[in-house]
Amino acid sequence: MNIPVTLKYTKSHEWIRLEADGSLTVGITDVAQEMLGDLVFVGDVKVGETLSAGDTAGVVESVKAASDIYAPVDGEVTEFNAALDSAPESLNGAPYDNWIFKFKPSNAADVANLLDAAAYQAVATAG
Amino acid sequence: MSSVTSPLKRTPLYESHLLAHAKMVDFGGWEMPLNYGSQVDEHHQVRCHAGMFDVSHMLNVDIEGSNARAFLQVLVANNIDKLQVAGKALYSCMLNEAGGVIDDLIIYFLTESHFRIVVNAGTADKDVAWMKNIAATHNFNVTVAPRQDLAMIAIQGPNARAIVWHVWPHCQADTELLKPFSAFVAGDIMVARTGYTGEDGFEIVLPAVDAPAFWAALVAVGVAPVGLGARDTLRLEAGMNLYGNDMDETISPLNAGLAWTVDMKTERDFIGRQALIESDQQVSFFGLKLLERGVIRAHMKVVTSHGEGEVTSGTHSPTLGFSIAMARLPLAIVIGDTVEVDIRGKLMPAVVVKMPFVRHGKSLLS
Numbered sequence: 001m002n003i004p005v006t007l008k009y010t011k012s013h014e015w016i017r018l019e020a021d022g023s024l025t026v027g028i029t030d031v032a033q034e035m036l037g038d039l040v041f042v043g044d045v046k047v048g049e050t051l052s053a054g055d056t057a058g059v060v061e062s063v064k065a066a067s068d069i070y071a072p073v074d075g076e077v078t079e080f081n082a083a084l085d086s087a088p089e090s091l092n093g094a095p096y097d098n099w100i101f102k103f104k105p106s107n108a109a110d111v112a113n114l115l116d117a118a119a120y121q122a123v124a125t126a127g
Numbered sequence: 128m129s130s131v132t133s134p135l136k137r138t139p140l141y142e143s144h145l146l147a148h149a150k151m152v153d154f155g156g157w158e159m160p161l162n163y164g165s166q167v168d169e170h171h172q173v174r175c176h177a178g179m180f181d182v183s184h185m186l187n188v189d190i191e192g193s194n195a196r197a198f199l200q201v202l203v204a205n206n207i208d209k210l211q212v213a214g215k216a217l218y219s220c221m222l223n224e225a226g227g228v229i230d231d232l233i234i235y236f237l238t239e240s241h242f243r244i245v246v247n248a249g250t251a252d253k254d255v256a257w258m259k260n261i262a263a264t265h266n267f268n269v270t271v272a273p274r275q276d277l278a279m280i281a282i283q284g285p286n287a288r289a290i291v292w293h294v295w296p297h298c299q300a301d302t303e304l305l306k307p308f309s310a311f312v313a314g315d316i317m318v319a320r321t322g323y324t325g326e327d328g329f330e331i332v333l334p335a336v337d338a339p340a341f342w343a344a345l346v347a348v349g350v351a352p353v354g355l356g357a358r359d360t361l362r363l364e365a366g367m368n369l370y371g372n373d374m375d376e377t378i379s380p381l382n383a384g385l386a387w388t389v390d391m392k393t394e395r396d397f398i399g400r401q402a403l404i405e406s407d408q409q410v411s412f413f414g415l416k417l418l419e420r421g422v423i424r425a426h427m428k429v430v431t432s433h434g435e436g437e438v439t440s441g442t443h444s445p446t447l448g449f450s451i452a453m454a455r456l457p458l459a460i461v462i463g464d465t466v467e468v469d470i471r472g473k474l475m476p477a478v479v480v481k482m483p484f485v486r487h488g489k490s491l492l493s
Contacts, residue, residue, distance in 0.1 A: 037356070040443035041420055041422050061421070061443070063166050063167060063356060066424065089167070092165075
């Protein structure tokens with residue numbers, strides 16, 4: 001199970017990287033891409049919308065099924081990774097090198113409540 | 128201790144699947160391979176080269192006796208008199224009295240007193256019970272014998288037949304001239320030029336005990352095993368119905384794009400005929416091509432200028448690179464119309480197309 005210690009996580013299998021300017025970069029974990037199988041569509045990302053933690057921020061679809069992706073904390077979606085339009089499968093090949101959306105948290109302090117690698121590992125192992 | 132769920136059934140190739148690191152899932156009570164890694168890679172393998180499927184969960188049922196043909200003429204909706212040459216196969220629906228589809232199946236003509244039916248896994252038990260009941264109540268002199276002792280492996284793709292001849296050189300002479308939808312039979316071996324992918328290839332029936340060695344021989348020459356995931360995208364591209372998705376006991380074959388398999392021209396009184404005459408065709412059954420990015424899924428609503436329809440199967444097409452689907456639509460809808468599919472609350476445009484979408488590796492969409 002590949003879970004980089006430098007990242008933060010959610011129970012819903014998103015990874016989050018805290019950038020120097022306080023913004024967040026969000027993707028899906030190795031566990032998530034493994035569960036979903038071959039990804040064929042990433043989209044409906046709500047750029048410009050203000051969301052609460054746990055709100056649907058977009059969708060990833062594999063050959064098998066559609067799965068929502070969620071806002072990790074309260075805040076605003078600022079950007080979608082348009083490279084995924086033509087290459088959604090890059091999330092299978094390198095899930096931590098390909099982000100889905102960028103996010104501006106309403107309260108910087110909320111980021112501390114996200115799971116660290118050890119806590120996420122426990123979640124992922126429990127299924 | 129309170130559990131009443133029966134254990135999943137396993138095919139003779141179960142160990143072979145584990146050896147190939149298959150992701151196993153419950154499919155109609157059978158523990159079957161969903162994929163062996165990438166479902167999309169497996170799909171392309173079949174379209175471009177060859178892949179093999181364990182379809183041993185499907186059941187061979189032998190119908191034997193002096194009344195075999197007469198029995199089948201009552202049992203199924205297609206006309207068994209199309210079967211006059213030994214080895215010829217016929218695709219048909221088996222209907223209930225209400226005209227709903229109990230199962231779709233393939234019937235092979237072996238001899239005048241011996242036909243073989245291959246039925247779906249999930250419906251096998253009820254199919255056999257239905258067949259036995261019809262034989263008994265109509266006083267046909269036939270036996271209905273499920274062949275759990277047989278396994279079935281499908282090898283599909285442009286190079287599939289050549290690979291089988293390479294692995295099994297002794298069968299080349301007997302199968303080289305086989306026409307599509309016909310089979311060569313020798314004892315418990317049956318090599319049929321049939322499949323569920325839209326590619327050339329064989330479906331090979333053999334004794335269960337011999338299946339692992341044959342499978343291993345195919346692996347040894349580089350044939351990729353293909354799971355149920357790719358089987359579904361391949362059959363959908365090929366415009367082939369899936370029982371339980373595209374039709375079931377509540378759906379008439381006329382409303383599932385299967386009118387071509389129903390013989391209404393002759394006077395033959397098969398089960399369900401009267402119901403089909405009375406109900407006629409109520410909806411159209413066509414393909415959909417999504418015009419924007421996204422994926423159509425089964426049961427999504429279709430909005431048209433003539434009323435609503437319903438998606439019965441939908442997926443992302445690995446060959447075409449966009450989403451395709453099968454749908455029941457209002458009768459007034461014709462090929463070329465634009466409709467809208469409700470994809471998670473968003474209406475997205477799709478064009479109504481003729482199926483199949485893909486045949487022999489090539490797109491048939493203009």
